Amino acid sequence: MPEIILHQWEMSPFCGKVRRVLRHKGLPFTVKEYNGPRLLMAGRVGPAGKLPVLEYDGQLIQDSTAIAAFLEARHPEPSLIPATGRESHLVHVLEDWADESLYWYEVYFRFMWKDAADKAFSLIQQGRPAYEKPLILAAAVPMMRKKLREQGLGKYDAATVTRQFFEHLAHLEGLLSEGDWLVGNSCTLADIAVASQLAEVKRTSHLAGRFADYPAVQKWLARVGD
Ligand SMILES: N[C@@H](CCC(=O)N[C@@H](CS)C(=O)NCC(=O)O)C(=O)O
Incomplete structure (x- = not known):
C-alpha cells in the first residue's frame, strides 16, 4: 500500500x-x-x-x-471516472460545475453569516488555543467576502443567492428522482464533487434544515457518504 x-x-x-x-x-x-x-x-x-x-x-x-x-x-477499481463516451463528458462537466460554480454558493453561505464562519473554523481549530480563532476569523471573513464580490456572487443579496441555490437543488432533486446517481448507474466523481459542496453547506450554514424539502438529494448524500 x-x-x-x-x-x-x-x-x-x-x-x-x-x-x-x-x-x-x-x-x-x-x-x-x-x-x-x-x-x-x-x-x-x-x-x-x-x-x-x-x-x-x-x-x-x-x-x-x-x-x-x-x-x-x-487505482482504477472501483472506477470513478468513465474513460470514454457520453458519461465521461457529463462527469467532467458536472464536476467542473460543482468546483467552479456551486463552490461559491458554499462560500457565500459560510462567510456572509458570522455564525457559519465561526462553525467552519471551529472544525479546523480543534485542539488549538481559544484565542486563535477570533484572530483567524477577523482576517478570513473580510478576505473571503472580497473574493466573493470579485467572483460576482457577493454582489447579490442573500435572498437572491438563496433562491438561486435552491433552484439548483430542485434540478438535482429532479435528476436524482430518476436514478440513484447523477451519471450512469454507479457513483462517479460527479456525485462526489457535487455532494462535497452540498455537505459543507449543510454542515455550517443556516440552510441545513431546508434540505428536508429535497428527499432524493438527502438520500443520495447519504449514499455518497462522508
Ligand atoms: N481547484 C482547486 C480549488 C482548491 C481551493 O480553492 N481550495 C481553497 C480551500 S477550500 C484554498 O486553498 N483557498 C486558499 C486560497 O485560495 O488562497 C481544487 O479543486 O483543489
Missing part, C-alpha cells in the same frame, strides 16, 4: 472531495491539518498555494481534480 497523506483543511469542500475519493477507493490515508499558525504555511505546500495537496509516496499532487485523475490511474 502507498503511504498517503492529505494536506487539508477539514472544512474545505475540495479536501472533502479528496477524502471521499480515497474512501471510495478503499485507500488508507492520514491527514495533515493546517490549523493554528500552520494556516500561514498552507500556501507553500504546492505552487498554486491552495489545499488540498496529496502526498503519495512522497510525490506531491495539487488540485482535487488532478488528484482524482492521479488516483484513478493508479
